[in-house]
Amino acid sequence: MENALLLIVPLVVGYALDLLLGDPDHWPHPMRLFGNAIAFGERNLNRGHNKIIKGALLSSILVLLVYVILTLLNNVIFEFKWLFVVINSIWVYYGLANKNLIAEGRNVFEVLEKRGLAAGRMQLSRIVGRDTSQLNAQQIRTAVFETMSENLSDGVVAPLFYYAVAGAPGMMAYKMINTMDSMLGYRNARYEQFGKFAARLDDVANFIPARITALLMVLVTGSSRGLRFIFKYGNNHKSPNAGYPESALAGILDCRFGGPNVYQGIVVEKPFIGANDRLIEHIEIERVARINQRVCLAAVLFCSIFLTLWPSA
Numbered sequence: 001m002e003n004a005l006l007l008i009v010p011l012v013v014g015y016a017l018d019l020l021l022g023d024p025d026h027w028p029h030p031m032r033l034f035g036n037a038i039a040f041g042e043r044n045l046n047r048g049h050n051k052i053i054k055g056a057l058l059s060s061i062l063v064l065l066v067y068v069i070l071t072l073l074n075n076v077i078f079e080f081k082w083l084f085v086v087i088n089s090i091w092v093y094y095g096l097a098n099k100n101l102i103a104e105g106r107n108v109f110e111v112l113e114k115r116g117l118a119a120g121r122m123q124l125s126r127i128v129g130r131d132t133s134q135l136n137a138q139q140i141r142t143a144v145f146e147t148m149s150e151n152l153s154d155g156v157v158a159p160l161f162y163y164a165v166a167g168a169p170g171m172m173a174y175k176m177i178n179t180m181d182s183m184l185g186y187r188n189a190r191y192e193q194f195g196k197f198a199a200r201l202d203d204v205a206n207f208i209p210a211r212i213t214a215l216l217m218v219l220v221t222g223s224s225r226g227l228r229f230i231f232k233y234g235n236n237h238k239s240p241n242a243g244y245p246e247s248a249l250a251g252i253l254d255c256r257f258g259g260p261n262v263y264q265g266i267v268v269e270k271p272f273i274g275a276n277d278r279l280i281e282h283i284e285i286e287r288v289a290r291i292n293q294r295v296c297l298a299a300v301l302f303c304s305i306f307l308t309l310w311p312s313a
Contacts, residue, residue: 108120
């Protein structure tokens with residue numbers, strides 16, 4: 001039971017810190033360090049021949065480094081229980097992104113409502129990779145909900161899943177994988193080959209968490225339509241994973257996601273998820289925020305139960 005508590009207490013403390021503080025822009029964050037390491041490796045390796053091999057080598061080394069270093073650190077401080085709890089609480093706090101995810105979604109809705117379409121497009125561009133310059137208000141709100149559902153998996157459920165499986169080292173190794181995908185996983189001339197391994201690794205890492213996220217969304221809302229949408233539209237997406245949480249939310253809200261979007265000047269035709277192309281109202285951001293909060297809490301609870309039953313997993 002003591003070993004379980006050494007994992008559960010940091011989980012709860014880290015969750016509470018994220019709930020209260022989020023990630024202030026001016027605070028140090030390990031994801032910036034991860035990003036700098038990825039950018040350094042990309043600048044020096046993404047040239048010449050064998051780019052796929054070089055990208056795979058960089059990705060593998062960075063993920064292993066994070067896992068090994070944090071595992072060694074935990075082994076060193078394990079005898080000092082209070083220090084172990086403090087350090088791992090910090091890792092959990094940095095590993096979760098629920099408060100900021102909700103705040104960014106709210107900000108887009110608020111800016112769109114109060115300052116108009118142009119400002120709403122600009123605010124949306126902070127959190128999505130698509131070209132926002134021609135989007136109308138409906139498309140902006142839809143993009144926010146798609147992003148919030150997808151990142152509920154990437155930024156909340158998946159980190160907690162890997163914490164349950166492999167502790168803070170597993171959680172932060174996953175965050176490195178996800179950061180690499182966000183920086184290298186593009187299908188363009190620069191990253192198509194070099195980022196291929198990072199993108200596929202991210203697909204594998206998110207396979208189970210994305211489906212758990214979709215089921216948790218249905219569980220916390222009791223939406224039978226959301227469950228039907230998961231099975232009907234879950235694989236109706238260019239990503240093998242993003243379609244599942246997006247389908248769940250589209251079903252819960254009875255709206256339609258997907259359709260064509262522009263990424264780096266290229267039109268990408270995404271299949272539609274849902275059929276009801278109704279107008280999304282401003283107030284609905286609060287409903288989606290509540291869903292995200294409930295899913296995060298449910299994931300923490302299930303993770304705690306798992307660690308209680310299998311503390312050495």
